[in-house]
Amino acid sequence: MIFNSAFFMFVFLPLCLAGYFLINNKFHNIFLMLVSLFFYSWGEPINIVFLLLSISANYALAKAIGRLNRKFKRIVFLFTILANISLLFAFKYFSFVVSNTPFSIGPKHIILPLGISFYSFKCLSYVIDVYENRIEAEKNILKFGLYVSFFPQLIAGPITRYGDIEPQISDRRVSFEGIYNGAIRFMKGFSKKVLISDQLINIVSIIFDSNGYSAPIAWLGAIAYTIEIYFDFSGYSDMAIGLGMMFGFETKENFNLPYIATSIQDFWRRWHISLSTWFRDYVYYPLGGSYCSKLRTYFNVLVVFGLTGLWHGANWNFVVWGLFYALFLIAERAGLKNILVKLPRLIQHIYALSVIIIGWVFFRANNINAALRYIKNMFSINSRWYADLLSIVDKQLVFCIILGIVFSFGFSVWLEKRLVDNRWICDLMIVMIFLIAIGYMWGGGFSPFLYSQF
Known part of the structure; x- marks a missing residue:
């Protein structure tokens, strides 16, 4: 689904706004998370698997980084960075590498999940900031999941930082203005x-x-x-x-x-x-x-x-x-x-x-x-x-x-x-x-x- 389509502007967005303002404030994040996942799965439902995998893995590993001592913290951090880069490499760069070698070692055309470069960079910045003690690891997976999957920024950014957006996820005020x-x-x-x-x-x-x-x-x-x-x-x-x-x-x-x-x-x-x-x-x-x-x-x-x-x-x-x-x-x-x-x-x-x-x-x-x-x-x-x-x-x-x-x-x-x-x-x-x-x-x-x- 894209912003400049008739379905988005005249069906999805009005229903999304109506639902958001009709439900209780304490359910706003859950509602936005669900509609964001629906938005992302539109057309290519399989893509949501990789998005959810990225959210859950980075959430769990960042929590581990926040709890472990310095030695094991570094090991888990490096593993997390490698995991994010590996996911991006598998979909975006594997075919490129294969096409520039004389060997045939796998598929040369892989469909790129929408927005993977953007949400992978969001996850990387979050994990690095946790490791560098700039922010604390998020305990609520719903808040972290909404940060990664929020549909206005999911397909092509901007690439927001968790430290900038977390206060707004926790407490925001919706006004007519x-x-x-x-x-x-x-x-x-x-x-x-x-x-x-x-x-x-x-x-x-x-x-x-x-x-x-x-x-x-x-x-x-x-x-x-x-x-x-x-x-x-x-x-x-x-x-x-x-x-x-x-x-x-x-x-x-x-x-x-x-x-x-x-x-x-x-x-x-x-x-x-x-x-x-x-x-x-x-x-x-x-x-x-x-x-x-x-x-x-x-x-x-x-x-x-x-x-x-x-x-x-x-x-x-x-x-x-x-x-x-x-x-x-x-x-x-x-x-x-x-x-x-x-x-x-x-x-x-x-x-x-x-x-x-x-x-x-x-x-x-x-x-x-x-x-x-x-x-x-x-x-x-x-x-x-x-x-x-x-x-x-x-x-x-x-x-x-x-x-x-x-x-x-x-x-x-x-x-x-x-x-x-x-x-x-x-x-x-x-x-x-x-x-x-x-x-x-x-x-x-x-x-x-x-x-x-x-």
């Missing part, structure tokens, strides 16, 4: 997904699946995908945060206008914040972070972004995508940042956006060779570029790209600040745009979120 604000946030995210991201899917596929287009078309495809993936994932995050607000949960922001970044360091402080901070806190800092020699710091950056790329998918182009960013981050640490800050802000912005757009080519392409061919096309000279452009560009495409650029650069944030004393105007506009998006959904169907495949 929270429901109202959550509904507005949900509508905003839905509109992003349907009216911008979904409208660019076809043209992006056409351009990326062809190797013969000239430079302007190649740049058009890369820019279109840059907009598509941002409004797809930030739209999902808005919907997830909004849904949480309806049930009394506050979730940290996952995006902060990443395309206004003036450096790659700045970009990664703004893009998929819950994932980048996860790798910072649980990989980069334990490796020594930047509190070591320059060479060791550069090595740490390579490791973190190699793993960040691999987290997104079992494919070499994702690894190259991560390492591509690592090289620019290292260059900025080595002195490029000192040069950039002396340049006009517009030049800094053009630099960052150019790297980001080219990076998305590695992310979107089917393999490394396809990515390299595509980037070559971006910088090739072709006399027939004008004819190519006319054959593929229409008014809807131009409108969507302009809309995507305007809103990804913070127009909505600026408008909300200008109308802070007349918020109802913004909210009315969001409702009207949402109704238009509903019409588009009914007319053209719906597409899954890009990050749900990771």
Whole structure:
């Protein structure tokens, strides 16, 4: 089940909200746990087995870590980490490893359970925090189970920490204001997904699946995908945060206008914040972070972004995508940042956006060779570029790209600040745009979120 489907919005969500407010407060967590499991089992019921296995195993092992002495605590901790990584490896990376060896030792295509990367990272952060005594092991399995399986965050994050969410699981207050604000946030995210991201899917596929287009078309495809993936994932995050607000949960922001970044360091402080901070806190800092020699710091950056790329998918182009960013981050640490800050802000912005757009080519392409061919096309000279452009560009495409650029650069944030004393105007506009998006959904169907495949 996905948020932008008619069944979710007009059947599941209304029934879920009605049931939540009709039952006694002491049953709220049980109710949310049950509907979350139903949500997850929709379409692929077998997936719930692995989710429940992950919940029960991490709950029991974390309790053991909290009780044991230092020696056995470390053994159980390492076993728990290995168990979580093994589950993720079996479903997500085993086929990749097998396909890169000359041996046939098992199935080469395994169906990936939805959201396994997200809930596995939730469990890992919980276990590590218990081991490091940042939090106490949860005694109530229902509370821990709800943390892992809470349906707004289950499929594609954000990756919340148990220490942040536990107080809200234990005691939260549902108010009309929270429901109202959550509904507005949900509508905003839905509109992003349907009216911008979904409208660019076809043209992006056409351009990326062809190797013969000239430079302007190649740049058009890369820019279109840059907009598509941002409004797809930030739209999902808005919907997830909004849904949480309806049930009394506050979730940290996952995006902060990443395309206004003036450096790659700045970009990664703004893009998929819950994932980048996860790798910072649980990989980069334990490796020594930047509190070591320059060479060791550069090595740490390579490791973190190699793993960040691999987290997104079992494919070499994702690894190259991560390492591509690592090289620019290292260059900025080595002195490029000192040069950039002396340049006009517009030049800094053009630099960052150019790297980001080219990076998305590695992310979107089917393999490394396809990515390299595509980037070559971006910088090739072709006399027939004008004819190519006319054959593929229409008014809807131009409108969507302009809309995507305007809103990804913070127009909505600026408008909300200008109308802070007349918020109802913004909210009315969001409702009207949402109704238009509903019409588009009914007319053209719906597409899954890009990050749900990771």
